[in-house]
Amino acid sequence: MSAAPRVVIVDDHHLFRAGVRAELGEELPVVGDAGSVEEALAVIREQQPDVVLLDVHMPDGGGVEVIARVGEECASVRFLALSVSDAAEDVIAVIRAGARGYVTKTISAAELADAVRRVAGGDAVFSPRLAGFVLDAFAQDALAGSANDEQPVSGDRDLDQLTPREREVLRHIARGYMYKEVAQSLGISVKTVEAHVSAVLRKLQLSSRHELSRWAVQRRLVSLDGP
Amino acid sequence: MASAQAPAGQTRAHARVPLRRRIDRGLLGGVCAGVAERMRVEVLVVRVIMVMMATVGGLGVAVYALAWALIPVAPDSEHVGRRPGAWREAALIVLAVAAVFAGVHFAGSHIGEGLWPLVLGVCGMALVWRPTVAPDGTGASRRRTMRALLRRPSALDAPRLIAGALLVAFASAALLHAIGVQHSLGKAIWAVAIIAAVLGLVAGPWVLRLGRSLSFERAARIREQERAELAAHLHDSVLQTLALIQKRAGDPREVAGLARQQERELRSWLLERPDPGEGASVAAALERAAAEVEELHRVPIEVVTVGDGPLNGGLEAIVQAAREAMTNAAKFASSERVDLYAEVEPDRVEVFVRDRGVGFDPGAIPADRRGVRDSIIARMERHHGRAAVHSRPGEGTEIELVMERGPSP
Numbered sequence: 001m002s003a004a005p006r007v008v009i010v011d012d013h014h015l016f017r018a019g020v021r022a023e024l025g026e027e028l029p030v031v032g033d034a035g036s037v038e039e040a041l042a043v044i045r046e047q048q049p050d051v052v053l054l055d056v057h058m059p060d061g062g063g064v065e066v067i068a069r070v071g072e073e074c075a076s077v078r079f080l081a082l083s084v085s086d087a088a089e090d091v092i093a094v095i096r097a098g099a100r101g102y103v104t105k106t107i108s109a110a111e112l113a114d115a116v117r118r119v120a121g122g123d124a125v126f127s128p129r130l131a132g133f134v135l136d137a138f139a140q141d142a143l144a145g146s147a148n149d150e151q152p153v154s155g156d157r158d159l160d161q162l163t164p165r166e167r168e169v170l171r172h173i174a175r176g177y178m179y180k181e182v183a184q185s186l187g188i189s190v191k192t193v194e195a196h197v198s199a200v201l202r203k204l205q206l207s208s209r210h211e212l213s214r215w216a217v218q219r220r221l222v223s224l225d226g227p
Numbered sequence: 228m229a230s231a232q233a234p235a236g237q238t239r240a241h242a243r244v245p246l247r248r249r250i251d252r253g254l255l256g257g258v259c260a261g262v263a264e265r266m267r268v269e270v271l272v273v274r275v276i277m278v279m280m281a282t283v284g285g286l287g288v289a290v291y292a293l294a295w296a297l298i299p300v301a302p303d304s305e306h307v308g309r310r311p312g313a314w315r316e317a318a319l320i321v322l323a324v325a326a327v328f329a330g331v332h333f334a335g336s337h338i339g340e341g342l343w344p345l346v347l348g349v350c351g352m353a354l355v356w357r358p359t360v361a362p363d364g365t366g367a368s369r370r371r372t373m374r375a376l377l378r379r380p381s382a383l384d385a386p387r388l389i390a391g392a393l394l395v396a397f398a399s400a401a402l403l404h405a406i407g408v409q410h411s412l413g414k415a416i417w418a419v420a421i422i423a424a425v426l427g428l429v430a431g432p433w434v435l436r437l438g439r440s441l442s443f444e445r446a447a448r449i450r451e452q453e454r455a456e457l458a459a460h461l462h463d464s465v466l467q468t469l470a471l472i473q474k475r476a477g478d479p480r481e482v483a484g485l486a487r488q489q490e491r492e493l494r495s496w497l498l499e500r501p502d503p504g505e506g507a508s509v510a511a512a513l514e515r516a517a518a519e520v521e522e523l524h525r526v527p528i529e530v531v532t533v534g535d536g537p538l539n540g541g542l543e544a545i546v547q548a549a550r551e552a553m554t555n556a557a558k559f560a561s562s563e564r565v566d567l568y569a570e571v572e573p574d575r576v577e578v579f580v581r582d583r584g585v586g587f588d589p590g591a592i593p594a595d596r597r598g599v600r601d602s603i604i605a606r607m608e609r610h611h612g613r614a615a616v617h618s619r620p621g622e623g624t625e626i627e628l629v630m631e632r633g634p635s636p
Contacts, residue, residue: 087498106527108563128529128531128566128568129529129531131531132531132532132533132568135533135570136533136534171568171570174531174533174568175566175568175579175581175625176529176566176568176579176581176583177581
């Protein structure tokens with residue numbers, strides 16, 4: 001990535017959009033913003049940005065809906081989810097829809113710009129909290145698997161488990177380490193760290209849906225009786 | 228009739244034992260056990276009387292069915308005993324009735340022959356009424372009974388209702404047959420069906436509307452309650468904080484702290500997390516400690532936990548040590564934020580507290596800095612855990628706490 005990535009901001013809160021635009025605008029070109037799913041589709045189609053900063057919660061569907069409707073059509077566009085929500089089911093849902101990462105809205109401008117560059121470069125961005133969710137979800141799977149030897153529905157064990165190295169990387173991220181620090185601590189290159197995180201992202205997106213949703217229900221994070 | 232009338236007569240004498248069905252001690256529905264407890268006699272006596280009455284034209288069966296329908300279940304036995312499904316109950320009643328009549332018939336006895344449609348009808352009524360009687364004995368039970376009568380029968384109630392209605396219809400037809408329309412039972416059934424259909428056509432829409440408007444009203448009332456609760460919560464928490472923030476607008480640190488505190492409160496309220504003061508779990512204790520340190524020193528602390536477990540044995544110590552580590556980070560590191568990560572596994576607990584502050588040389592902790600040495604390292608060692616400090620000047624600090632959890636608590 002030689003040129004700075006072009007960014008579109010999608011969020012239904014006008015004040016927040018203006019704030020991010022002002023903060024991020026100093027470092028990266030912000031080529032458009034949108035306050036609803038429909039607006040977002042139009043802006044993304046018109047601008048073909050490198051990265052879309054996507055609010056998880058919006059009226060009429062939110063981030064998941066935007067990715068679902070424009071993700072395949074604009075395959076070069078990458079999505080980074082931005083949310084005030086801590087709820088695992090929101091985060092997991094938007095990642096599974098195709099977002100390349102998740103950060104909370106309290107993130108500093110410099111960190112956000114860094115995350116955008118990383119996503120534009122094809123890497124995944126995990127906040128400490130997301131790393132914690134993933135460790136928790138896959139730990140639960142491992143426990144359930146060893147406890148009653150029940151095969152997951154997908155039958156693809158590789159996708160339902162993290163390698164020891166991936167776990168180690170995720171644990172460092174959950175502890176608040178930057179990628180560079182993770183690399184230093186584990187004695188591997190930053191590129192390798194990025195590869196591990198991307199692999200975890202892929203597993204998160206592709207692994208047996210059954211297991212992950214069961215985990216969310218077990219933790220009472222998903223309401224079974226919807227609105 | 229002795230057993231049927233006895234409860235009313237005994238009311239004053241044994242006012243302290245209310246008449247309740249004891250499912251946990253009964254054979255069928257706990258009626259005899261309940262009556263026996265109320266009258267302070269042996270269950271066997273009540274059962275024998277019941278069986279004797281059952282042979283008199285099935286009278287006992289009707290009495291039993293009615294009692295089953297109308298006497299509430301004793302609250303403490305409700306979940307103890309069996310909880311038969313609707314079909315099983317219906318089948319049991321019908322089988323019992325059929326058995327009694329078959330027995331009476333084959334014995335060639337015709338005592339109380341004219342009584343059996345009544346018995347059947349009462350059994351049907353019992354089936355229809357049964358689900359509407361609330362199992363508790365509080366004052367709300369009557370109101371709930373009325374509401375239950377009017378609400379649409381749930382899927383679980385349907386078989387019982389159908390069986391009951393069939394029994395009642397059959398009994399009515401038989402009664403018509405007995406009182407004069409001999410040789411035309413078919414016609415009698417038709418008459419009942421036609422009358423029922425006419426009544427249904429005439430009154431049906433009205434009943435439907437009544438039920439619907441009642442449920443609308445109820446939904447509106449619930450909405451109103453929820454709104455009032457939400458308003459009360461927002462007023463107590465969010466509005467208060469916003470007022471405070473306006474007052475202290477000149478102090479950014481204070482404002483950020485207030486906002487953060489409110490955010491945490493609102494979040495836990497939205498996610499309906501249990502009050503952290505209640506649950507004695509490791510994760511909850513760490514979160515509470517982080518919140519307290521954050522409030523005292525106004526440095527945001529991100530808490531990420533994986534897994535959880537009860538807070539027992541030496542785990543109090545690891546929480547205390549983590550708290551001390553967070554306090555140190557918040558007080559001395561001048562870091563913008565502190566990260567706490569805890570992993571609770573069945574056999575070990577690990578906690579990491581990391582800041583990106585000034586850092587220090589762990590080999591040269593001044594002797595007067597008792598915090599790290601006493602409160603963290605020594606404390607962990609006392610409880611058979613260990614603590615490690617990773618820090619370098621200018622690169623922040625990470626404190627690692629590990630505690631193995633043995634088989635003993």
